[in-house]
Amino acid sequence: MKKAYLIAAGMLEDVDFLESVLRKKEENELLVSVDAGLFVLHRLGIKPNIVLGDFDSVEAEMLRIYEQDPDVLVERHPPEKDASDLELALALCVKTGYRQIYIFGALGARMDHSLSNIYLCCHYIKKGISLYLLDMYNKIYVLKEGRSLYRKEQFGTYVSFYPMQGVVEDFSISGVKYPLSGVRLDKYEQPSFTLSNEILEEKADISFSSGILLVVESRDRRL
């Protein structure tokens, strides 16, 4: 499955983390800068395939470098529009055949932006598109059916689960510190019930019979 990487304009303090991921990106994977996300890539000297945005906060001079580069597609959108630049970038990835999309800069200081982007994951999974929201402390995605999470592929220390769009029924998880079998997840009734689990064995097997499951793999902040 071909991967695409979107670099959005949210809080991107963790440039080292972004760089470590992008240096492992393969040749046939797509890299898209979304609006001011271009700054970060420019600073890292990593060339995107597509540069998209309304560019109201991007210097004309920097933008010109990419407009003159025959390898780069520049997509300019008007500032006032119904969809966000990130949504337009996602639509472009989907149209060009990408089904696994890793998004940096989608989790930031403003919780309203972070929440909208989490709900975007739920919206896209129904079309068969998996979005992964990444920052230094979190890897966030949704599942519409059970799967195994492998410890060696895990991001961070903890794994937490939340039912989205109603409840998740018959949730089971094994191979973890707090195994569960056939429980109903209702985040409003028990807001921290499936918070901070830890994968102890080679893999954790997850199953559930209905609903959409939000997965947050996370690590603590070093103080």
Added chain:
Amino acid sequence: MKKAYLIAAGMLEDVDFLESVLRKKEENELLVSVDAGLFVLHRLGIKPNIVLGDFDSVEAEMLRIYEQDPDVLVERHPPEKDASDLELALALCVKTGYRQIYIFGALGARMDHSLSNIYLCCHYIKKGISLYLLDMYNKIYVLKEGRSLYRKEQFGTYVSFYPMQGVVEDFSISGVKYPLSGVRLDKYEQPSFTLSNEILEEKADISFSSGILLVVESRDRRL
């Protein structure tokens, strides 16, 4: 309505912001430190009424100061328990008659903790208790019926809305940059539909006929 302030152990970089709020706290309002939240209050020299936690990350020496203070109630809980220290602190506030609870340190680097705390707001509003989650960039709370938001009381620049526990029907808002009348809010269908509105007039009137509405008042991060 008597207010309580809970200082939890999440990311509390914005100590200046916390201090500015607590210096305005009135005498009859309650201040509770939740576990390592005590560090921050201790550093600020602001004495809590109640010190609660399992204290596994609090120095015994610091804790002793509060244990020996006749004005401070110290509540120690075992580290392994069903509810989080924050939930235990909330239960204590509610039992002692507080219905408006301001929580600092509940929004942090780990999105799983932030999400659980947002769902906690939804859980408590059903009991008639309003929780406000605060950090430098966000003030988050839920409503179960319409009200007016006054521009002079607003936190930050933007106000965003999300339906919780299903959809919100007949949502209307006036006095803002993007007014709406009688629309259905479905965050999974339109994840950024009610993101980043701005109050333009003296007040914004909000109404809706069903559901629970999450409100995020926010400001951009200064870069």
